[in-house]
Every structure is written in structure tokens, then in C-alpha cells.
Amino acid sequence: MTAMNMVQAINSALDVCMAADPDVVIFGEDVGYFGGVFRATAGLQKKYGKTRAFDTPINETGIIGVAVGMASYGLRPVAEIQFADYIYPAFDQLVSEAARLRYRSAGEFTAPLTVRSPFGGGIFGGQTHSQSPEGIFTHVSGLKTVIPSTPYDAKGLLIAAIEDNDPVLFFEPKRIYNGPFDGHYDRPVQPWAKHPAAEVPEGHYVIPLGRANVVREGEAMTILAYGTMVHVVAGVLAEHGIDGELIDLRTLVPLDIDAIEASVRKTGRCVIVHEATRTGGFGAELSALVQERCFYALEAPIERVTGWDTPYPHSLEWAYFPGPVRVMEALKRVMES
Amino acid sequence: MSDVPESEPAAASGARRSNQPALVLHVPEPRYRPGDHVDFSDLALPAAGEARRPDIAVDPAEIRDLPYSLVRVIDPAGKAVGPWAPRLSAERKIGMLRAMLLTRAYDDRMYRAQRQGKTSFYVKSIGEEAVSIGAAEALDPGDMCFPSYRQQGLLIARGWSLVDMMCQIFSNEGDRLLGRQLPVMYSAKQAGFFTISGNLTTQYPQAVGWAMASAIKGGRRIAAAWCGEGSTAEGDFHAAMTFAHVYRAPVILNVVNNQWAISSFSGIAGGEGTTFAARGIGYGIASLRVDGNDALAVHAATEWAAERARANHGPTLIEHFTYRAEGHSTSDDPAAYRSAEEPPAFPLGDPIVRLKDHLIAAGEWDEARHEALIKETTDEVRAAQREAEKLGTLSGTRFNHPFESIFEGLFEEMPWHLREQQAQMLREVRAAGIEAVKP
Numbered sequence: 170m171t172a173m174n175m176v177q178a179i180n181s182a183l184d185v186c187m188a189a190d191p192d193v194v195i196f197g198e199d200v201g202y203f204g205g206v207f208r209a210t211a212g213l214q215k216k217y218g219k220t221r222a223f224d225t226p227i228n229e230t231g232i233i234g235v236a237v238g239m240a241s242y243g244l245r246p247v248a249e250i251q252f253a254d255y256i257y258p259a260f261d262q263l264v265s266e267a268a269r270l271r272y273r274s275a276g277e278f279t280a281p282l283t284v285r286s287p288f289g290g291g292i293f294g295g296q297t298h299s300q301s302p303e304g305i306f307t308h309v310s311g312l313k314t315v316i317p318s319t320p321y322d323a324k325g326l327l328i329a330a331i332e333d334n335d336p337v338l339f340f341e342p343k344r345i346y347n348g349p350f351d352g353h354y355d356r357p358v359q360p361w362a363k364h365p366a367a368e369v370p371e372g373h374y375v376i377p378l379g380r381a382n383v384v385r386e387g388e389a390m391t392i393l394a395y396g397t398m399v400h401v402v403a404g405v406l407a408e409h410g411i412d413g414e415l416i417d418l419r420t421l422v423p424l425d426i427d428a429i430e431a432s433v434r435k436t437g438r439c440v441i442v443h444e445a446t447r448t449g450g451f452g453a454e455l456s457a458l459v460q461e462r463c464f465y466a467l468e469a470p471i472e473r474v475t476g477w478d479t480p481y482p483h484s485l486e487w488a489y490f491p492g493p494v495r496v497m498e499a500l501k502r503v504m505e506s
Numbered sequence: 507m508s509d510v511p512e513s514e515p516a517a518a519s520g521a522r523r524s525n526q527p528a529l530v531l532h533v534p535e536p537r538y539r540p541g542d543h544v545d546f547s548d549l550a551l552p553a554a555g556e557a558r559r560p561d562i563a564v565d566p567a568e569i570r571d572l573p574y575s576l577v578r579v580i581d582p583a584g585k586a587v588g589p590w591a592p593r594l595s596a597e598r599k600i601g602m603l604r605a606m607l608l609t610r611a612y613d614d615r616m617y618r619a620q621r622q623g624k625t626s627f628y629v630k631s632i633g634e635e636a637v638s639i640g641a642a643e644a645l646d647p648g649d650m651c652f653p654s655y656r657q658q659g660l661l662i663a664r665g666w667s668l669v670d671m672m673c674q675i676f677s678n679e680g681d682r683l684l685g686r687q688l689p690v691m692y693s694a695k696q697a698g699f700f701t702i703s704g705n706l707t708t709q710y711p712q713a714v715g716w717a718m719a720s721a722i723k724g725g726r727r728i729a730a731a732w733c734g735e736g737s738t739a740e741g742d743f744h745a746a747m748t749f750a751h752v753y754r755a756p757v758i759l760n761v762v763n764n765q766w767a768i769s770s771f772s773g774i775a776g777g778e779g780t781t782f783a784a785r786g787i788g789y790g791i792a793s794l795r796v797d798g799n800d801a802l803a804v805h806a807a808t809e810w811a812a813e814r815a816r817a818n819h820g821p822t823l824i825e826h827f828t829y830r831a832e833g834h835s836t837s838d839d840p841a842a843y844r845s846a847e848e849p850p851a852f853p854l855g856d857p858i859v860r861l862k863d864h865l866i867a868a869g870e871w872d873e874a875r876h877e878a879l880i881k882e883t884t885d886e887v888r889a890a891q892r893e894a895e896k897l898g899t900l901s902g903t904r905f906n907h908p909f910e911s912i913f914e915g916l917f918e919e920m921p922w923h924l925r926e927q928q929a930q931m932l933r934e935v936r937a938a939g940i941e942a943v944k945p
Binding site for chain 1: 683686687691695714720729742745
């Protein structure tokens, strides 16, 4: 075991996969020689050569398009989209091609590719380096969507994603690359080294896709979160001494519905927290599922804490970010109902 | 009210440029519309044999004239002339002729089947058969094709089963794609034929990626892609050209310029005053413009590009200059937007007639054998259709595949939400008394 931050854990996952399988290739903007703007692919070109870890032109359509072609050849490409905000030019290749290759060819061609992309705000990235587009992709049939919240999970989930025989979007919450940010932007960030989930095995291990993690058991309410928000919620629960049950979904599609149902049936209250915009967001799907399946166990209306339905602002990003104050307000409302 | 929009500041339209005319937006318009008399006599088409044939290792910068020229082999007398004339045995040329006739007979039957209500949609390739078949004959069987929806000739030239293709057209019990895909969106991995999307030009960067993968693995196989001139305007085309050049991908990128993209003529795709082959110059990609109705020219250009790719000299862009002799699809009526005189007047001729004339001029063929081959291929298609129809045709009331199959094979393993929806669907159709279907 080694203490790793999230970037190191991701790098380690790529390293493990490239060592184990010569068909794994990685590429994207600045991914090769330089090792990625967030350093997630550092050292891999040197170790595995230029034809397995390389830079691409600044063209996301091309990055995903060639990934689909490589996957249909039999490779296992891992493409990086430098910021999730840049993924939209590749939308057609993801939703009309990668997502449907297996289905439309009745299994003749498949797209076992992984798309890694840093997402989320809280880094003063403005409207084009802060977005959380996961809900756009969870709406599409044929794609899996994974979002880790710790170095340990990041490595195990990324290896699972790469080894999966279907296309997986792997969104990396970049605000917590270096430490488990609790939403208090005015306080110094703790490094990962002090967090138990920073202990990462150096070799191969897998966290199966589709399984949530109960971060904290509790009775007062169920909180469904993923990515950075897991740490914001954990901070609120600790700070206010609230006995909430915090579930880190880890995979949005396929979703661990059993974990959600079991928890909401136990607590009778549900708060959903994500950073993405609210309308039509993944929280809406979660809310509908909980209502459909746990209606008679519910003792309060389901609450959503989300980013606002606006572009991500630059200077006012903390007015946008669903931080501890807003999370606490929602917890209070479900407790008082 | 002034005709100067509010967004135009008064000062800008005032004194400074008062002696200039107002700006005019150019919206391209084809030369001929319905009812117009057609005259293509001024269309400057280089003669057969005129275009030079460079070495396969040529630097693309040295052949910047070729995208504005036209590789043609069969001259008006039927002779194969010039440096591009391929050395092909009579047997192979007759094989190409046979595949072209088979494709035309197949198109004819499937078009009629659509009109008879046996399927929902069909796309003919009439007049463009040489584009697919000339290429298929020049590629190795293991080379991977990323076609658009008008390259049925590739499958036929590769000897793929007509019955299998028809089952896809009819979405019947024999359809390996389980009725999921719009007719003509074939998938045949064994024939090196990639699953057709229907979204345009997405296959272009995919072909480049496949070719890159072949190079990464040190393989021997190359890739080829096809799109129409209309869809060269898609961003995917630009992406594919950039990646193909950057990584010197072993890929042949074909543009089938059949002059019309549904109702839009090639000028709407940006073809005015240039050629589609010339797109390649800016990317540094070797580019050829070929008479797409000349099967020998298509074969020669494809062979050149394939040898170039196999020798690690990189990609080639080939524009196949041809003409869409009929509508875009069964859902289209070209009489509404182009002159009926255009198809017969377009100065490229019928690709089947041109190859036939060449074979006759070479003493390798005659009218009687040609008639016999037409009958043979027509009979083959008819027999295949009888076989295919035994497995059903498309119908809105009689279902050829189990209802539950729509949930299968989306993911390698079906997740719970699909299992749940599948069960719900079956409960609901049973409750409604709908007979779904034999397995």
C-alpha cells in the first residue's frame, strides 16, 4: 500500500492496465510526452512507447472517433478529454456510435473504450472548465458512467472501466485530485495523505461497476452523492453531528438501486446532492426512482441540492457550488418535515 | 422603415463607404432545375489517359495537380489507355462486371420490394456501382471497409450472401441484426464491412482509428472509408483527415461525389470552384480525383492508394466523380428539385455499359454473353429473394423477432433497469393480448 492522491491513483490504474494488456492504448490532448495537464498520464509514454501513449490533435470528435475505430479493431483505448466541458464535439461519436455499436451490429462490433475526463468546478475554471455533464450521458442508452470520490476507488473503478467490454465514461472530480475538499473554500485543504482511502495497493484490483459505497451508516436520512459532493456532505454530517447515511453512488449507470432502496427504507428521508445543474439532472432520476420504489417509506419530501440552472460563473463560483450551507439547509428541511 | 437592420450602426453604413454596393449573400444554385433543358457540353473533363501516375511513395506536395485532374482509363472507344490502365485479366474484369450487374439487379428487386410494402426503406446505388466494386476488387479481402449507405456493391463484390443482405432489408427472422437497423444499414464483420451508422461521416474517423490500430499492432491490413460529397462538410471529415495525416494512417478515404445530397447539389457542400479531392491538399494528404463511372480507373486509384498505405506512406483521399442516377432513397422524389434531363445527359455514361464496351473492344466479351450474364444475375437475385421471403418481410402487425430482444445486447450484461423494463413490457403486451412472437 502506498499513499496516493487521486491523480497518482489514476496514473497507477493506467500503468497496471497497460502492463497487463498490450491492447490498452491511451491518448488525448497533451497526454503523451507531457503526461497530461493534470499529470494523470505522466511517465506512461516513456514506459510504454509512443504508439501506446500519445498526443492527439485538439479535436474531440477525432479523439473519440478514432477510439471507436480502434476498439472495433480489438484494442482497448483509453481516451482523455482534457476537460469534460470539451466533450461536446465528441457527443455524436459517443451517443450514436460508441453507445450503439454492440447493439446495432447485434454483437459483431463492440466498443470497449474508456473516456477519462476531469469534471466539476471549484477551481475558478469559469464556465468552460467547471461543468458536470454526467446527466447528459446517463440519459443515453448504451453508456456506463462512473465517478470516483477517493484515490482507492478511482484506481479500482478505472481498472474495472478499462476491463469492461462496453464504453465507459469516467468522470474525475478534479477539485479533489489533491485532497478531499469539504466545501469550505475559505479553509486550507487537507491532502489525501491523511485520508484512509488514500492507501492504494500498487497492483491490480477492481471495484465492480454498479456498486455504491455506504460511506457512513446512519438513521436520520439517506444522502445520495458522488464525486466531490461526497466529501462536502461528509463534512456537514461531521461538523453538525448529524446521523445521516451517506451513500457514494460511484457508478450512475448501472446504478446500485438495491443500496439506495435499502437505505431509504431504513431512514425514510432522502437528500440528493450533485454539482450539476438541476433540471433534468441525474438527481431528478434518483428522485423519481426513490419515489417510485420507496414512496410508502418516505416521511418527508425528497430534497435535491444541486448547482443552479445557470452557466458556471467564474468569480461567483461559490454562490453556484452546492456547499455546506446549502447541504445543511436541505438536511434541516427533511428532518423538520 | 429602413432596410438597414438595427444592428448596423448608422455611422457604419453612412459616409465612410457610401460609394460601395451593399453586401450580398451568395447562396449557391445548381445549373438546372425541373423543366430546364440540360447542356453539360462545357463541363471540362480531362480525357482518358491524361492524368499522370506518380510513384506510390510520392510526396503529396508534388501531386497537387491531380486533385484538379481526373484519372480515367476507359476511352470513348472502350480502350484502356494511359499510365493508370490496370493490368487485369479478362476473368477479373468480367468478375467486376458480374458484381456490378448483380448489384444493379439486387437494387432493382429491393426497390420494388419497398414499393410492394415488403420493407420500409431502400437506397439504390444505380450509376455508382463502379465506385464500390472497383474498390472492392483492388483491396485485399481482409482490408476493413467503413461504408456509407450506398456501398452495397462492396458486399456483393466480396461475395457476401444476397439472402443475408435481403433478410436485413426485410428485418425478417433471418436478419442477423434482429430488425434493429433501418434497411441497408448492414453489418458484416466476416466480409470486412463495418456496421453502417446512418449518421453521416461518423465512420470516417473510425476508419482512421481502425487503421491506426492496425499500425499500432504492426498488422498488414488497411482500412477504407466512404462518404458522400455532401457529408464532407461534417466535422467528422475534418477530424478524420487531420488524424489520418498526423499519424500517417494506412487508410483510403473515399468521397463519392454523385453531385446530389438529397436535394442539395454539390455547391451546397462547398464544391463550387474547387473539387472535393482538393480538400486533401491543405491536409498534406495525397489526393486523387477519379472518374467514378470507370471501373478500371477506380480500381487503379484504389490499388495505388492501397499500395501506398501498405508501404507506410500514409493515407490517400480519392474523390469519385460520378452521378446519382436516381433518387436519394425510396423516400425521395428528385423530380421535385432537379431536371429530368440531367441523369442521361451527365457526361460520364453508365459504368456497366462502359466496362462492357471495354471488354468487347478488348475482344474479351460479346453481346450474347452479356445478355446471358444479365439473365444469370437477375435469376440469382430472384432466387435469393424467394429464399429471403420465406423468412418473412417487414410488417407492422406480424413481428419477426421476440419483443424482449429489444433489450438484449445493448450491454454485454443486461443491467437491472433493462431487465425491469423488459419484464414490464412483456407484462403489458400480454395483458393487452398482443401475441408477440415466436422465438
